[in-house]
Amino acid sequence: MxxxxxxxxxxxxxxxxxxxxxxxxxxxxxxxxxxSEENLLFWLACEDYKKITSMTEREAGAKKIYTEFVQVDALKQINIDCVTREEISENISQPGPNCFDRAQRLIYRLMENDxxxxxxxxxxxxxxxxxxxxx
CATH class of the missing domain: 1.10.196.10 (Regulator of G-protein Signalling 4; domain 1)
Structure with a gap:
C-alpha cells in the first residue's frame, strides 16, 4: 500500500x-x-555513473551509457542536441565524472517540463x- x-x-x-x-x-x-522511458533510464544511469570512483569502471560505465543512450543509432536514443551529443562523443575516450552532466540536465528539463x-x-x-x- x-x-x-x-x-x-x-x-x-x-x-x-x-x-x-x-x-x-x-x-x-x-x-x-x-x-519515452529512455529519458528516465538515462537520467538514472547518469546518477549511478557519478558515483563511480574507479577509472576503469568509469570508462566502462561511460561506454555503456554512450552505446545505450547517446550514439545516433542507440536502441534507447535520448533526444539531445547535436552539440551535446558531439561533446560527449569527443570525451568518451577519457570520460570524467561529469561527462554526461549537460545531457543529463537537458533530459531532466525535458522530463520536468514535458x-x-x-x-x-x-x-x-x-x-x-x-x-x-x-x-
Whole structure:
C-alpha cells in the first residue's frame, strides 16, 4: 500500500518523485506507455555513473551509457542536441565524472517540463492518488 504522503509528494516536484523508489517505478511505467522511458533510464544511469570512483569502471560505465543512450543509432536514443551529443562523443575516450552532466540536465528539463506534467494528469497517477486517499 502506498502512503498518501508519498503519492502527494510526487505531485510537488519531479525531484520528490525521483527520490522515492516506488515513485521512480511508477513514473517509468508511465513513460513506457508514452515510449519515452529512455529519458528516465538515462537520467538514472547518469546518477549511478557519478558515483563511480574507479577509472576503469568509469570508462566502462561511460561506454555503456554512450552505446545505450547517446550514439545516433542507440536502441534507447535520448533526444539531445547535436552539440551535446558531439561533446560527449569527443570525451568518451577519457570520460570524467561529469561527462554526461549537460545531457543529463537537458533530459531532466525535458522530463520536468514535458513528461512530468503529463504524468500528474495521467490515469496511473490519478488512480494511485485516489487509492491512497481512501486508506
Amino acid at each position: 502506498l502512503a498518501l504522503d508519498d503519492v502527494l509528494a510526487w505531485g510537488e516536484s519531479l525531484d520528490q518523485l525521483l527520490e522515492c523508489k516506488t515513485g521512480k517505478l511508477v513514473f517509468e511505467d508511465f513513460l513506457r506507455t508514452e515510449y 513528461c512530468y506534467p503529463r504524468f500528474l494528469k495521467s490515469e496511473i497517477y490519478q488512480a494511485l492518488l485516489e487509492q491512497a486517499e481512501q486508506q
